[in-house]
Amino acid sequence: MGNVPRQRDLAGWWSSSHLAAANAGWLEQLYEDWLRDPTAVEPHWGDWFSSFPRADVVSDVPHAAIHAGFAPAEQAGAVPEMALEEQLRLIRQSHVHQLIDAYRALGHLIADIDPLGLRELPRVPELEPAFYNLTAADLDAVFEDMPPALHGRPLEAVIAGLRDIYCGTFAAEYVHVADGAELRWFRERLEGYLPERPEPDIRLQLLQRLTAAEVLERYLHHRYVGQKRFSLEGAESLIPLLDELIRRGGAQGVKEIAIGMAHRGRLNVLVNIMGKAPADLFREFEGSAEGAGTGDVKYHQGFSSNMNSPGGPLHVALAFNPSHLEIVGPVVEGSVRARQERRGDRDGGEVVPILIHGDAAFSGQGVLMETFNMSQSRGYSSKGTVHVVVNNQIGFTTSNQKDARSTRYCTDVAKMVNAPIFHVNGDDPEAVLRAARLAIDYRMRFRKDVVIDMVCYRRHGHSEADEPAVTQPLMYRTIRGKPGAREIYAARLLADGVLDEAGAAAMIDEYRAALEAGRTMVPYLLSNGELLVQGAVDWSHHLDGDLRQEPDTRITLDVLRDLSTRLGRLPAGFELHPNVARIYDNRRKMAAGALPIDWGFAELLAYATLVTGGYGVRLSGQDSARGTFFHRHAAVHCQRDDSVYVPLRHLDPGQANFLVTNSLLSEEAVLAFEYGYATTDPNTLVVWEAQFGDFANNAQVVIDQFISAGEQKWNRLCGLAMFLPHGYEGQGPEHSSARLERYLQLCAQHNMQVCVPTMPAQMFHLVRRQMLMRGRKPLVVMTPKSLLRHKQSVSSLEDLTEGAFLRVIDEVDDIHPSGVGRVILCSGKVYFDLLERRRSDRRDDVAIVRLEQLYPFPEDELRAVLARYPGADELVWCQEEPRNQGAWHPARHRLLAVAPKGLVAYAGRPSSASPAVGYPLLHIQQLHDLIDDAFGPYEHLVRH
Numbered sequence: 001m002g003n004v005p006r007q008r009d010l011a012g013w014w015s016s017s018h019l020a021a022a023n024a025g026w027l028e029q030l031y032e033d034w035l036r037d038p039t040a041v042e043p044h045w046g047d048w049f050s051s052f053p054r055a056d057v058v059s060d061v062p063h064a065a066i067h068a069g070f071a072p073a074e075q076a077g078a079v080p081e082m083a084l085e086e087q088l089r090l091i092r093q094s095h096v097h098q099l100i101d102a103y104r105a106l107g108h109l110i111a112d113i114d115p116l117g118l119r120e121l122p123r124v125p126e127l128e129p130a131f132y133n134l135t136a137a138d139l140d141a142v143f144e145d146m147p148p149a150l151h152g153r154p155l156e157a158v159i160a161g162l163r164d165i166y167c168g169t170f171a172a173e174y175v176h177v178a179d180g181a182e183l184r185w186f187r188e189r190l191e192g193y194l195p196e197r198p199e200p201d202i203r204l205q206l207l208q209r210l211t212a213a214e215v216l217e218r219y220l221h222h223r224y225v226g227q228k229r230f231s232l233e234g235a236e237s238l239i240p241l242l243d244e245l246i247r248r249g250g251a252q253g254v255k256e257i258a259i260g261m262a263h264r265g266r267l268n269v270l271v272n273i274m275g276k277a278p279a280d281l282f283r284e285f286e287g288s289a290e291g292a293g294t295g296d297v298k299y300h301q302g303f304s305s306n307m308n309s310p311g312g313p314l315h316v317a318l319a320f321n322p323s324h325l326e327i328v329g330p331v332v333e334g335s336v337r338a339r340q341e342r343r344g345d346r347d348g349g350e351v352v353p354i355l356i357h358g359d360a361a362f363s364g365q366g367v368l369m370e371t372f373n374m375s376q377s378r379g380y381s382s383k384g385t386v387h388v389v390v391n392n393q394i395g396f397t398t399s400n401q402k403d404a405r406s407t408r409y410c411t412d413v414a415k416m417v418n419a420p421i422f423h424v425n426g427d428d429p430e431a432v433l434r435a436a437r438l439a440i441d442y443r444m445r446f447r448k449d450v451v452i453d454m455v456c457y458r459r460h461g462h463s464e465a466d467e468p469a470v471t472q473p474l475m476y477r478t479i480r481g482k483p484g485a486r487e488i489y490a491a492r493l494l495a496d497g498v499l500d501e502a503g504a505a506a507m508i509d510e511y512r513a514a515l516e517a518g519r520t521m522v523p524y525l526l527s528n529g530e531l532l533v534q535g536a537v538d539w540s541h542h543l544d545g546d547l548r549q550e551p552d553t554r555i556t557l558d559v560l561r562d563l564s565t566r567l568g569r570l571p572a573g574f575e576l577h578p579n580v581a582r583i584y585d586n587r588r589k590m591a592a593g594a595l596p597i598d599w600g601f602a603e604l605l606a607y608a609t610l611v612t613g614g615y616g617v618r619l620s621g622q623d624s625a626r627g628t629f630f631h632r633h634a635a636v637h638c639q640r641d642d643s644v645y646v647p648l649r650h651l652d653p654g655q656a657n658f659l660v661t662n663s664l665l666s667e668e669a670v671l672a673f674e675y676g677y678a679t680t681d682p683n684t685l686v687v688w689e690a691q692f693g694d695f696a697n698n699a700q701v702v703i704d705q706f707i708s709a710g711e712q713k714w715n716r717l718c719g720l721a722m723f724l725p726h727g728y729e730g731q732g733p734e735h736s737s738a739r740l741e742r743y744l745q746l747c748a749q750h751n752m753q754v755c756v757p758t759m760p761a762q763m764f765h766l767v768r769r770q771m772l773m774r775g776r777k778p779l780v781v782m783t784p785k786s787l788l789r790h791k792q793s794v795s796s797l798e799d800l801t802e803g804a805f806l807r808v809i810d811e812v813d814d815i816h817p818s819g820v821g822r823v824i825l826c827s828g829k830v831y832f833d834l835l836e837r838r839r840s841d842r843r844d845d846v847a848i849v850r851l852e853q854l855y856p857f858p859e860d861e862l863r864a865v866l867a868r869y870p871g872a873d874e875l876v877w878c879q880e881e882p883r884n885q886g887a888w889h890p891a892r893h894r895l896l897a898v899a900p901k902g903l904v905a906y907a908g909r910p911s912s913a914s915p916a917v918g919y920p921l922l923h924i925q926q927l928h929d930l931i932d933d934a935f936g937p938y939e940h941l942v943r944h
Helices: 010-014 024-036 043-050 062-067 081-110 155-166 180-191 201-223 238-249 266-272 278-285 327-345 358-362 364-374 398-403 410-416 429-446 473-480 485-495 501-516 557-567 578-591 599-611 668-678 693-707 710-714 740-746 760-773 795-801 828-843 859-866 886-900 921-935 937-944
Strands: 172-173 256-261 303-309 311-316 351-358 388-392 421-425 450-455 616-621 657-664 684-687 721-725 753-755 779-783 821-825 846-851 851-857 872-881 904-911
Touching: 024 043, 081 155, 081 172, 155 180, 172 429, 180 429, 201 238, 201 266, 201 278, 201 429, 201 485, 201 501, 238 256, 238 266, 238 311, 238 351, 238 388, 238 421, 238 450, 238 846, 256 266, 256 327, 266 278, 266 311, 303 351, 327 351, 327 364, 351 358, 351 429, 358 388, 358 398, 364 410, 364 668, 388 410, 388 429, 410 421, 410 450, 421 429, 429 450, 450 872, 450 904, 485 501, 501 710, 557 578, 557 599, 557 795, 578 599, 599 616, 599 760, 616 668, 668 684, 668 760, 684 760, 693 710, 693 721, 693 740, 740 753, 740 851, 740 886, 760 779, 821 828, 828 846, 828 872, 828 921, 846 859, 859 886, 872 921, 872 937, 904 921, 904 937
Parallel strands: 256 311, 256 351, 351 388, 388 450, 421 450, 616 657, 616 684, 684 721, 721 779, 753 779, 821 846, 821 872, 872 904
Antiparallel strands: 172 421, 303 311, 753 851
C-alpha cells in the first residue's frame, strides 16, 4: 500500500477506479480496526472515518458507514452496487469463519469442566459475535461452509452448536497440532455430529462402573479405618474411562496394554479394572505377607490379567512402581517397546501404553518432559501413549492455580510434542466416555501421544487421615456439600427414565454382596490359562540363578575370526573417515593376531557372539554408537553421503536384533526406559551407558527404587547392565567418579553385581556372562576411559577363546610368593599406576592383586589368592577415590574377614567433600602421594 496518499481529501482518491475494487477489503479492515480502537489507525484515517454517519443510522449492513462515504456509482470506474453487496457478504462470511475458528482454538477457556465450579472463567471477546461486527441480523442469517453438524442453520444456532461441541463438559485443545491431516480428522470427529446421549445400555454400564468405584472406596473406608488407601473418591469416572480405553482398544486390534499409575486410585483400578480378587486385597490390608522378598505397600503393587474384548483376548498389565511420582512412565514405555518388538509389532497397533498421572506431578516432574521427548524418537518410541490426568486440582496441599505451575493447564507441557488434549468434567461420565473414545481412536489412527485431562477433585485429604480443610477451606466446604459422580449420574438416569430407584439401589447391593464374598469384580475377565501372550517369555528358568556359578563364556578361535571378518565388512563404496578407517584396519590385524585386542574390539566381539547365538543386544546412551571416547564405532558414517552402517546388524540372516542408539540428552527417563525393557525381555542384553559415570546421578531414583530393590520388593527380575566410565585422569570433580560407593551401599542379598574390569578380555567375558548365566541380575560396570588405549590394558585372542571372567586377578609378574611381605589390593585404573611404580622400584616383596568384582564379594577367591603369600603380614587397600568414597568403606568389613591377621591398611586420597580436584597438577601430586603411601611404611598407614 505504498501508493496510498496521505492527504486529507481521501474521498476523491477512493472514487478512482484504481483503488475502488483493488483495495476495498483493505479499507474495510482498517475501518473495523478504527471502530474497535480509534488509536489503532493513523490520525488521517481516523479523521476521515469519524466524518461518516454511524452504521446503525445508515442501514443494518455492518459497514454501511464507510460505504456512505463512497463516491456515487455513476462516477467513472466506481464499483457497481451489487459488487459491493457481494463483497460485504463475503466479508461477513469470513468473519463467521473467524468466529468458528475462535471456538475451535479458545472454546476450552469457557468450558464447564470443573465439577466444583471453582474455576474462574475468563471473558473471551473472540467468542462473541460483536467482536467481528456481526449484528442481530447476522444471527438470523444462514451462512455457507458451516461445520457438517450445523449446516443450514442460522448463525445463532451455529454458535449454540459450537458451544455444545467445544464449551460443554468436554473441551478439546487441538489447534496447536501441526499436521493438516490430524486437524481435519479432529474437525470431522468433533463437528460431524452434535454430542448425543449414549444408548440406554451404555448409560447403565457407566452407572454400574461408577457404582463399583464408589462402593469399593466406601467399603474400604469403613472396614479399614485409618489405613492409607489414596482413595479414588471424587475421581470415580476413572474406572469407566479405563474400561472404555481397554475395550475399545481391543476392538481395534490391541492385544496388550501396559498401564502405569501412581498411588491414587490404584486399589480401585486393581479390583475394578485388573480383576484382582477383593479377598487378596483384604489380606494385604490386614498385613498378611505373601511371596518372597520384603514386599511393598498395597498401593504400589502391580498386577496382570487376561480379558475378553470386542476384538478378542487382551492382556493387561499394571506396572509396579514406587511413590516417586511419574518415574513409572518411562519404565512402562520401555516395557511396551519390548513387547512390541517381541510381537514384531512395528507400527504399535498391538501393544499400547496408558499412563495415569496426577495433575501436580504432570506439570511438576521433569521426567515427564523427558518421556514426551522420547515419544517419537527412533530408539524409544512406543508409537503413542494415552495419558490420563486425574486432575484433583490440588497437589498435596499446594494450590495449582497459585503455586504448582506457571501455565494455565497442568497439561500444557504435552504441547511440546503437539499432543492433543481433551479436558473433561469428571462428574459427567458421558463426556468422559466421549474423551476416551476420541483419545484411543486418535492414538490408533496416528500413533502419537494424546492426553485426557479429567478434571475432578479429592474428597479426602492427601491420605484418608489428612484434614484438607486446614489448607483448602473453601474447596473442601464445597466438596463436603457435594454429591458424588455416581449419585449425580443416577439422578440423571432416573430423570430420563433409564432406570428406577429400585434398579439404582440394586446395583449397589449386588456389588457390595460380591465384594463381601471376595469375588473378582470384572465381568469380562478370562482365566489365566485362556490367553497366552504371543512370544511371552518363561522367566522360571532364571529364578534359581546363582551368581556364584560362572557360565562357560569361551568361544572357539574359528568362530571368533569369522565374526571378526564379518564385523569388518562394509558396503561397496562406503567411505570411512580416515581416523575410523585406521581403527578398522587395526581390528583386522587384531583378528589375525598381529596386534593385541583393545577394549572397543573386545566389546564388539562379545556382542557379535551374543546376537549370532540367539540373544538380542540393545545399547543406548549419549554418544554410544561411536563411543564417548572414540573407541567403539558400532555404527559408522559414510563420508560421501552421510549414510550409516551398523555391522552388528549384518552378521547373519538369522541373527538376533542389535540396536545401538545415541539417546536424547536424558539420564533419568532413558535409564528408566531401559529398566522397563530389561524386565520384560530376559533374552536381550540391555545396556545403558553413561557419557561419564557421574551422569548417573541424574537417574538416581531409577537406581535406588527399581534397579537395586525391584526384585526384593516386587519379585521383578532384571538383567540390565549399566556402563559407567570411571577413573581419575585429572578431569575435575564432574568427570572422575561414577560414585562406586553408592552402588556398593545398595548391594545386599545378591541383588546386583558391581564389577571393575581392567582388561579387554575381562570385558568380553563379563558381557557374555551377563546373558549366559541362569540368573538375571542388574550389572554395574565401572568402565574405563584412559584404559581404552592404555598400552598395557590389552588382551590376546587366547584370552577370549580360553579364558573366563576373573573376579580376582593375582599378581602377573614373576615374583616368588615366599618373598612377598605386602599384598596391595586394588580395583580399576590405579592398578597400572601401582604396577609401574613396583616395577620401576623393583619391589619384589610386594604383590598387587586386583578385585575385578566387588559385589557379590569374591571372598573365597580372594582368600585362596592371599593364601599363596604366607609371609605377607601387611595387607593394603589402595584406591584412587577419596577415603570416604570408592570401595573402602563399603568393602572394608569384607576385606577384614579375609585378612590373614585381621588388619587392612588404607592408601588413597584423604576424605573429601568433592569427588576429585579440579587442578591437573594437584591431581598428579595426589596420585603420587597415594602411590607412595601404598609402598610406604605400614605402621604409618595403619595409624593414619
